Amino acid sequence: MFFLQLALSGLAQGAIYALVALSMCVVYRATTVVNFGHGDLVMAGAFVVYLLVVLAGLPFPASAIAAVALLFILGALIEIGLIERIKAGPHIGFALMCIAVGYLLRGAARAVWGREVLPMPRVFDFPPVMLGELVVTADALVIFSAVGVLLMLFFGLFYRTSAGRIMQAVCQSERGAALVGINVRAFHGVMWGVGAAMGAIGGVLVAPLTLLHPGLGAGFLIKGFAAMTLGGFGSLGGAVAGGLLLGVAEQWVGGYVSTKLIDITAYLVIILVLALRPSGLFGQAVAERV
């Protein structure tokens, strides 16, 4: 029972990792840029929600929508204003740009927030649901439903609609996309917006559950990387599966080995997967696109 209870809380945590990893993967697949500042976009989502709920007194749902919309715009602006200009340059330029933008966001948050850790009032305040002897907390329920709906929407859109066909096309061949009349630059901007907004949803969901601080994003970035590595770097479905697995693995390691190891589980996962099975658990070799 303990085993399953741990798995359940692991899945709730993992659902957030899955969302963050998927959002990083979307940006990577659509634009070949690995966003090393992505964690700070997650943090920014949480931060904006905090500002709107606690300081502006807006209701949580409205604040959440506003935060996600704002982060969409921010993501698109970062791509169009900064990344696209250096597109012809070397890959290291994208990495440095992403890191710098991430730290800039972190610094901006710190300027407003100070160095304290901020609690946000509880939002999901209803009694837990019992599944036999398993306890499903209100927080877990909200996360499961929100992430579940989001994943269904995303994958449905990506694989089942003509808009999704265009997304897949650009991911597969940018020149081919331009040859059929797709505005690839605008597409890159939109996909950064989508990635930032999806990451922000992760931040919005954890905002009421954790203590907020400007460095919040660093953890999400590394968990996102671990999830992507686990699922096969670049695979959308793999990122989701990897995120869920990582969440569960953390809880099991914490429950059976030592809670001190929870925080390094992600690093161990990255090291072990890269050393033993670099293409990820599902073995899909992903070709590097340059």
Add this chain to the structure above:
Amino acid sequence: MPDALLRVAGLRVAFGPREILRGVEFALAAGESVALLGPNGSGKSTCLNAISGWIAIAAGDVEVAGVRTSGWPMHRVVRHGVVQVSQSRDLFPDLSVEDNLLLGGHTRSIAENDARLPEMYALFPRLDERRRQVLRTLSGGEQQMVAIGRALMSRPRLLLLDEPSGGLSPQLVAETARTMTALRARGVTMLLVEQNLGLALKAADRYLILRDGLVADGGAVSARSGSYDDIVRAIYL
């Protein structure tokens, strides 16, 4: 040519210090099919890439249907009706044949696209049998058919074809020749780059020879009688 569909004037393209095109001039009338010939590395693909907006030009003008398109990004040139079949094909490897074709017409309405699809399958019956097949599993010749079909889906007013017979067996070259003839009969305006002279001159009304970054020679195909010796000499000597 007063009512030219395509007019290229003073076209210059350089990669770093190397000037590949040094003032290329020519024009195509609507409905005309013209072969652009020249040795390897003479800048034929570069010329098509410059017209389609894939690469930046250093100087000159490209005008399509009276509108200056040079300087436009490629997607805008495509929406203006100029579609290129690139030498590397640039298809979508993990999508089906049908999805590749449908994307070719994505700038058009769904109804137009649906009407156009059967025409492509009539032109390429081999693709009809492989609608659901993932593109990367097709043979080179079949992929070339998808590339041409994808370009035709949007009903371009000008088709830029870069080596449609490249890497194909003699039998498939013959099939490509039939496709070219069919396109020509439909009045598709074509600028064709082709190493296979037999195919090029079968599909073209006129030829142009690119040498040292300039159009060095050219003429009507009908004016010659079977032997291409003088053209070969003009290209390679």
